[in-house]
Amino acid sequence: MIRDLAFSPLIPWPVLAGLAAFTALLIAFAAFRGLSGWAFRALATLGILAFLCGPSLREEQRDPLSDIVFLVVDESASQMLSTRPGQLDEARATLEARLSALPNTELRVITLGDAPDNRGTLLMTALTEAMADEPRGRLAGAFLLSDGQLHDVDIAPDFPAPVHLLLTGEPEDWDRRLVIESAPSFAILDEEVTLKLRVEDQGNRPAGLPDLTDLMISIDGEAPERFTVPIGRPLDVPLKLAHGGMNVIQFTLPEAPGEITPRNNSAMVQINGVRDRLRVLLVSGEPHNGERTWRNLLKSDPSVDLVHFTILRPPSKQDGVPVTELSLIAFPTRELFMEKVDDFDLIIFDRYKLRGILPASYLDNIARYVEDGGAVLFAAGPDFATADSLYRSPLARVIPTAPTGRVIEEPFLPRLTDLGARHPVTEGLGGLRTGDDPTWGRWFRQVELDPGETGETVMSGVDGRPLLVLDRVGEGRVAVLGSDHAWLWTRGVEGGGPQLELLRRLAHWMMKEPDLEEEALTATAEGNTLIITRRSLTEGARSVTVETPDGSVVEIPMEEIAPGRFVAELTEGEMGLYRLREGDQSAVMVLGPAAPREFEETIATGDKLAPVIKASGGGTFALSDGLPTIRTVPEGRVAHGRGWMGITPREAYVTQSTRLMPVLPGWVWLLLLAGLSVVAWLREGRR
Known part of the structure; x- marks a missing residue:
């Protein structure tokens, strides 16, 4: 039972204060003048003011509440190193026993591990969430069992009681780590790119260790190269990417x-290899409607350097104009087709025929260029079926399909072949799903082609005849488009079609873009899930072999989600490097960082939490020195010392009932005030 005095004034407090000040002036004046009875009038006035304050006696029935203490146990990955697990278990058991033995105290144990998505140790988040579930007025203290390596100290809560940090680890702990200071996300092929690394030692590094260490560098899981590097100094590592697309570069230090x-x-590090500028040579025959389509396509891409070679005045043209009066310059044909041909990534022959402009030696050099790794696209028109066809030149040895000599002049709808539904150049062209009829417009002319023995027909035309044929010749690639009416799709004839998408894919496949390879094994990471994709032109069930970062090997069946496209998923994967193999295809992929965030800094320290501990009045203690005792200290006092740490009892309570009683009955107030007034009057009257 708690009793105290409460006031419920009959008039507002400001008015009451004004009356008190006014009467105080009158009483002071009366006392100064020496008027008789002023003291009794003063008592009567004070009594009136006291009555106007409405004094009451308040009785409360209170039930005391226990104090709440948090024990936050950090069980993240860095707490599993060295002797820390044993320290953690012993300290936790002892603290639970000591805190549970304290009178009027409740213990709340919060355990946390590694946060998802490699966010590290969210110690302050756990403490904040625990605070939200408890009344602030009952919190008497918090004990943090951790190595002090947390990743959310910037959102530390305002804790109303002492917070103590109990550090795991040993004084002699030390660690060596590899840090990537800077690395580009993409790089130009065949150009040197520089990565900045640093090898650093943390903690109590033993004396006598050398200041040099080995560094092994591996690209795409190949055999690593070994280098000797200094410790504690920035390193510049120059590299050249081996291929386009994603390159996975792994740096490894031996364990010290x-x-x-x-x-x-x-x-x-994952670096995407890209081409600097794509150099394209467009060789046009006589001008036609489709010529501008090719030119606009290539000029619209800022990464393409286009050289357009076209025949405006063939030798057979006789119009009587003197050559000296023609506003033309001599075109450097020898330089283009003999000396500089290897500088081009792609050569396009657009309705070009033998006209005596390019000697056979030039065309033979282009055939050699293909065999050595170049790319040539033949956009065939009616001339391809004549005696002047490029097929009647040294280029025949690289052209995968022969013209029959027939040109079909009738409307037809280009369609994908069964192979074309699986080939990356035509797969899902224009959003076309397997089995659907194309909704694009018709073409009206096709050069009849012999299917040949080596080429792959991905599109067909009239009566299923080959329309688009792809082939690999030596190290290079060749494509033959058996119609010059692709420009009708650009003009929107009969609704148009995916001409831009088709030509873009075709050009990039010929220039060996990794995303358009027919046989490929790739992987992407989404959180902790590894999504593996296998693209192939062959059919049949497939499974992928995965070597995980810890060296174990698992076999995962793949599901065919589209013709020629198989997918498998590895969920809840461990962070690190994965090696994938399916048939003759292999790949490497990184899931998350090579070293999780928990292992970026592993040496126990109280520096990060020092501002939080200081603001709360708590202390930092190393468990290697022993577990401190626990004391209770008044609020506002120092809560830590040598070998001890304190909690602050809050003396919280719940009010069950409240009763108000007047200090004096009304009639007593009347008699008291009247009596004082009469005494004052009598005193003045006698005098």
């Missing part, structure tokens, strides 16, 4: 004697 973990001795 005595370091607490080798998990941060590796680092991986």
Whole structure:
């Protein structure tokens, strides 16, 4: 039972204060003048003011509440190193026993591990969430069992009681780690790119260790190269990417004697290899409607350097104009087709025929260019079926399909072949799904082609005849488009069609873009899930072999989600480098960083939490020195000292009932005030 005095004034407090000030002036004046009875009038006035304050006696029935203490246990990956697990278990058991033995105290144990998505140790988040579930007035203290390596100290809550940090780890702990200071996300093929690394030692590094260490560099899982590098200084590592697309580069340090973990001795970088400028040579025959389509397509891409060679005045043309009066310059044909041909990534022959402009030696050089790794696209018109066809030249040895000599002049709808439904150049062209009829417009002319023995027919025309044929010749690639009416799709004839998409894919496949390879094994990471994709022109069930970062091997069946496209998923995967193999295809992929965030810094320290501990009045203690005792200290006092740490009892309570009683009955107030007034009057009257 608690009793105290409460006031419920009959008039507002400001008015009451004004009356008190006014009467105080009158009483002071009366006392100064020496008027008789002023003291009794003063008592009567004070009584009136006291009555107007409405004094009451309040009785409360209170039930005391226990104090709440948090024990936050950090069980993240870095707490599993060295002797920390044993320290953690022993300290937790002892603290639970000591805190549970304190009178009027409740213990709340919060355990946390690694946060998802590699966000590290969210110690302050756990403390904040625990605070939200408890009344602030009952919180008497918090004990943090951790190595102090947290990743959310910037959202530390305003804790109303002492917070103590109990550090795991040993004074002699030390660790070596590899840090990627800067690395580009993409690089130009065949150009040198520089990565900045640093090897650093943390903690109590043993004396006598050398200041040099080995660094092994591996690209796409190949055999690593070994280099000797200094410790503690920035390193510039120059590299040239081996291929276009994603390149996975792994850097590894050997484990040093005595370091607490080798998990941060590796680092991986993914760099996308891209071409600087795509150099394209467009060789046109006589002008026609489709010529501008090719030119607009190539000029619209800022990454393409286009050289357009066209025949405006063939030798057979006789119009009587003197050559000296023609506003033309001599075109450097020898330089283009003999000396500089290897500088081009793609050559396009658009309705070009033998006209005596390019000697056979030039065309033979282009055939050699294809065999050595170049790319040539033949956009065939009616001339391809004549005696002047490029097929009647040295280029015949690289052209995968022969013209029959017939040109079909009738409307037809270009369609994908069964192979074309699987080939990346035509797969899903224009959003076309397998089995659907194309909704694009018709073409009206096709050069009849012999299917040949080596080429792959991905599109067909009249009566299923080959329309688009692709082939690999030596190290290079060749494509033959058996119609010059692709421009009708650009003009929107009968609704048009995916002409831009088709030509873009075709050009990029010929220039060996990795995303358009027919046989490919790739992987992408989404959180902790590895999505593996296998693209192939062959049919049949497939499964992928996956080597995980810890060295174990698993076999995962793949599901065919589209013709020629198989997918498998590896969920809840461990972070690190994965090696994939399916048939003759292999790939590497990084899931998350090589070293999780938990292993970026592994040496126990109280520096990060120092501002939080200081603001709360708590202390930082190393468990290697022993577990401090626990005391209770008044609020506002220092809550830590040598060998002890304190909690602050809050003396919280719940009010069950409240009763108000007047200090004096009304009639007593009347008698008291009247009596004082009469005494004052009598005193003045006698005098």
